[in-house]
Amino acid sequence: MKRAVVFAYHNVGVRCLKVLAARGIDVALVVTHHDNPAETIWFESVAALCDEMGIPWIAPDDPSTPELHAQVAAAQPDFIFSFYYRHMLPTAVLALAPRGAYNLHGSLLPRYRGRVPVNWAVLHGETETGATLHEMTAKPDAGAIIGQTMVPILPDDTAFEVFGKLTVASEQTLWLALPGLIAGTAPRLPNDLSQGSYFGGRKPEDGRIDWTRPAREIYNLHRAVAPPYPGAWTVVGGRTLVLGRARMAAGRFDGQPGLALRDGQLLGIGGDGQALRIIELLENGRPLGPEQVRGLPGLAGRDA
Template identity: 70%
Template sequence: MKPRAIVFAYHNVGVRCLQVLLARGVDVALVVTHEDNPTENIWFGSVAAVAAEHGIPVITPSDPKSPELRAAVSAARPDFIFSFYYRHMLPVELLALATRGAYNMHGSLLPKYRGRVPTNWAVIHGETETGATLHEMAARPDAGAIIAQTPVPILPDDTAAQVFDKVTVAAEQTLWRVLPSLLAGEAPHLPNDISHGSYYGGRKPEDGRIDWTQPAQQVYNLIRAVAPPYPGAFTDLGGHRFMVARARLAAPGALRSDLPAGLHVSDNGIFAICGDGRAIAIHELRHQHDGSETVVTPAEFAQLIQTPRYS
């Protein structure tokens, strides 16, 4: 008899990991996902669409603690519960309905970066490596025993979106590699020492506000961490809001450093001076106005804020 699972999933990791379960012959009896938020930039794949293609029932409850959800899970009689980038914590009473265990795929190398948006936080903090971890679910978030991990590199100019693409592949590889032993009851359950890790909460668009008095590397990490398709790092200047969509940390001495911290324009482009005197070259600057965005040239930027140009 095939092992039966209920899958809570969303986003690209949810899509790929659901497909791994199906490819490995798991009987997915029910998929629980989210209704897409009309105010959110939906740049990722649809778990609901994948489930529909395979004839799997889909529900989108707003409350993971609802009696209706518990009844649906209980009726499916799952051997396993899997959570792949589902956005709600699942109550332990629900997890207990899986007779052979409940497991979550997390986008970091636990115990580091427990909690929300781990890829973005890893880039913000200048990490050179992250990854994906399959772990047992527990009452505390991302605190259960580690089943398997796969690391990926974070290169110096990677954006969070680029790193997330790698993490998605790492999640798929992790699940594919360990699933046979997990289904056979032979997978390792390794310690997850949360005292050696870290926990981070969610981020809001306002958290992308740039403080140009910070060191250039810190500013650049923020720009990379929230670059599109995320809301972006922004600054307000002359009554206008500008979002830095693409940038590059300049080599010391490559650009002027004798100017005050903030955005400046030259005949060749737009650049920023940071608190340590180091510069960032701005390759794409977007003007946000009345709910729309337009990419501005150096000349348009200078005109908008009526700033002098530097050669």
């Protein structure tokens, strides 16, 4: 039986740990994160799964300490896996696994290397993405590709919905790759970084809407950061409002870019005269009712 140390977090971490168990991998140690109290935790807990399965786990703040290196070495892993763990692993730790160290990344590498690849793909209006299992190196998401699974991004999919697809794609990719990894016959496909792209992390303030942009671009922003992510937001009368649910509206609309009422419907008009039909508008996480929407400053006079 092959042994692994696994760095894991989020739904992908949970599902892939279950895949390792199903394929007969002995998980000697899991390294995960403590949940951030400032973050909306909508995903499953790796730590809770480890408790349920009797797997030892730790959650150090820094994976580059001598103490962690010693703990991984003591586990004597054949493999190291990283499933949505949020830190880069030192090369000295990667070297502790004689059968290799592998990461599952939420894009079709070499495209969308780096942080939050699902959100970036939706933001840029991509029609497909996927999960990639690759060798870990000193550079992020740069090692040889072991396997990939593509998923579609439908026109109205939010990043949350796409992430659900990627969780399944990650499970499939790992399940199919493990027999070859165990046997030492897994392919190593080129990961040509010159053909790809790299993106950093996103912050809640990056979700502020610029209504002068084309409506489709604004819609993609909404889809990329819609709840349970922090959301695309705007300020009306000093109040911060978040788009909870929205769709593209048919036709073109007169008026200044921004929020407007048209025949009782709340629209977000872009700089190109196209608009979003805003189905749900949130303030402090709670939906505004119709009367509250009509009471927003500057909207009533725009109703046609």
